[in-house]
Amino acid sequence: MQTLTTDVLVIGGGATGAGVAWDATLRGLDVVLVDRADLATGTSGRFHGLVHSGGRYVVKDPPAADECSAENGIIRQIAAVAIEETGGLFVTTPFDDPEYANRFAEGCRASGVPCEEMEPAQALRIEPRLNPRISRAFSVPDASMDVWQLVWALARGAQERGARVLPYHEAVAVHRQGDEVTGARLREAHTGEELDVKARVTVSASGAWAGRIATIAGIEGVHVLPGRGIMIAMNHRLVNRVVNRCQMPTDGDIIVPVQTVSIIGTTDVHTDDPDDHTVLQDEVDAMLEDGERLVPGFKDARALRVWTGVRPLFEDRKDDSTDTRDVTRAHALLDHRERDGVSGFLTITGGKLTTYRLMAEDTVDAVCRQLGEDRPCTTATVRLPGSESGHHHHIGDRLGRREKTLQDDQLVCECELIPRRQLEDAVRRRATHSMDDIRRLLRLGMGPCQGGFCIYRATGILHGLNGMTAEQANAVLLEFLNERWKGTWPILYGDQLRQVRLDDWIFQGVLDVAHLP
Numbered sequence: 001m002q003t004l005t006t007d008v009l010v011i012g013g014g015a016t017g018a019g020v021a022w023d024a025t026l027r028g029l030d031v032v033l034v035d036r037a038d039l040a041t042g043t044s045g046r047f048h049g050l051v052h053s054g055g056r057y058v059v060k061d062p063p064a065a066d067e068c069s070a071e072n073g074i075i076r077q078i079a080a081v082a083i084e085e086t087g088g089l090f091v092t093t094p095f096d097d098p099e100y101a102n103r104f105a106e107g108c109r110a111s112g113v114p115c116e117e118m119e120p121a122q123a124l125r126i127e128p129r130l131n132p133r134i135s136r137a138f139s140v141p142d143a144s145m146d147v148w149q150l151v152w153a154l155a156r157g158a159q160e161r162g163a164r165v166l167p168y169h170e171a172v173a174v175h176r177q178g179d180e181v182t183g184a185r186l187r188e189a190h191t192g193e194e195l196d197v198k199a200r201v202t203v204s205a206s207g208a209w210a211g212r213i214a215t216i217a218g219i220e221g222v223h224v225l226p227g228r229g230i231m232i233a234m235n236h237r238l239v240n241r242v243v244n245r246c247q248m249p250t251d252g253d254i255i256v257p258v259q260t261v262s263i264i265g266t267t268d269v270h271t272d273d274p275d276d277h278t279v280l281q282d283e284v285d286a287m288l289e290d291g292e293r294l295v296p297g298f299k300d301a302r303a304l305r306v307w308t309g310v311r312p313l314f315e316d317r318k319d320d321s322t323d324t325r326d327v328t329r330a331h332a333l334l335d336h337r338e339r340d341g342v343s344g345f346l347t348i349t350g351g352k353l354t355t356y357r358l359m360a361e362d363t364v365d366a367v368c369r370q371l372g373e374d375r376p377c378t379t380a381t382v383r384l385p386g387s388e389s390g391h392h393h394h395i396g397d398r399l400g401r402r403e404k405t406l407q408d409d410q411l412v413c414e415c416e417l418i419p420r421r422q423l424e425d426a427v428r429r430r431a432t433h434s435m436d437d438i439r440r441l442l443r444l445g446m447g448p449c450q451g452g453f454c455i456y457r458a459t460g461i462l463h464g465l466n467g468m469t470a471e472q473a474n475a476v477l478l479e480f481l482n483e484r485w486k487g488t489w490p491i492l493y494g495d496q497l498r499q500v501r502l503d504d505w506i507f508q509g510v511l512d513v514a515h516l517p
């Protein structure tokens, strides 16, 4: 069996794990980063897309507001490639307690979250689809994020500094020698091959799965309660800023414009299983109703897709056995040497995507303490690959680029403006057989047709480049269609239903995909 040796093994390739890998390599440590699936396919790849200004927490949780506000300022600089500076609004609709707006303004002042009140008429001028009956409006520096750009920039940066990044490698055992964790056994998802990693420190950055990783390391009492939330992507930007209802945080009170769509969310339902992606029809209906309160006519717009994510809510039963129900949304760093007498092992969980960098900094500080080495953190100032110019993503950028090459490159995905050369580069770079991996990199098939017009073309190109057999290419196509279907069926109404029928005719009627060899 192959054995890799490293300073730091990071289990979990979401924003936190990739952030830990980048931070540790910047400090000169050797890193192996692994995920049981592709990077950012856990909660990070299923989040709402909001870089919090902190406004959401100024009344309910001021320390979280401070943290978000500070990190928001930092990640705009270092991760510009993944961020669109949309700005955000908090608006009081007729459904909200009018008193809350004063508490909100006071909370922003106290927390230092930049916030400016504007006349409702002005808010309506800049966001004409907003409920015309809003009575107060505040602007805040919310932003939106393409998480796959972020996570792959972190991973690429780490790789450039020598890290080994292994998607599709599940940690199936954590090695212990007495009171020390010495690494883990990994299993490759496609071949079933196993390999060992020997590490001086093992970091579990496995989000909602952190309790399970702790258990296989023989450590009890790491309770991560998965909180499941649904989100719905509408087929275009109904708003160009993040819009939040000015009220105590609740379900369905934020719409975030992300790339070409706007996303409403979210719910928060306790589940026992972090892999539970149930979508209930009631939740979908309630979410569309909630959208209606912020943007009248929301329900009549075209819903493209629904999906769920699971929040890693950490509950430390070991530290405070008298208060087991106090579930915090702040991040939790567990140094198992201090907590359980087991050295070489740390768990980082909880928190928010907005605070991934801070979580990584705290974690790698603890790694250095365990190693007895003084290596200062530099992630607050070093820009990620692709963000060197500090230019933020802008919705018109892609079209601008495409217009320059329209004559000499073929468009494969019209909805998301993906030319053939870009697709071919991505296939070569990722050396993958999965169209879903490519989708996350390029947004292939994420537009209104949900892959209906592009995915058979893209599969043909993948087939040609990868030397796959026809059977393998057919399997890739079917896998992609099945994945897309999961997010489509719960919101089948109106124009999207027509679109899905058309896609179905193409794939079943013309290509007979269900009976391909």
Ligand SMILES: Cc1cc2nc3c(=O)[nH]c(=O)nc-3n(C[C@H](O)[C@H](O)[C@H](O)COP(=O)(O)OP(=O)(O)OC[C@H]3O[C@@H](n4cnc5c(N)ncnc54)[C@H](O)[C@@H]3O)c2cc1C
Pocket: 011, 012, 013, 014, 015, 016, 017, 034, 035, 036, 037, 039, 040, 041, 042, 043, 044, 045, 046, 047, 048, 049, 050, 051, 052, 169, 170, 171, 172, 205, 206, 207, 208, 209, 213, 227, 228, 229, 230, 231, 265, 266, 267, 308, 309, 310, 311, 312, 348, 349, 350, 351, 352, 353, 354, 355
């Ligand atoms: C519905 C919803 C909406 C949200 N919206 C926002 C928002 O708008 N803004 C914001 O800032 N935050 C938001 N959050 C919170 C944020 O998404 C999470 O806090 C963050 O993504 C967690 O990242 P992570 O890297 O810690 O965990 P994850 O992204 O879940 O990463 C953990 C990884 O561990 C891997 N893993 C598990 N077991 C193993 C194993 N045995 N071996 C190898 N790998 C393993 C998983 O595959 C996964 O990729 C939202 C959360 C939810 C649920």
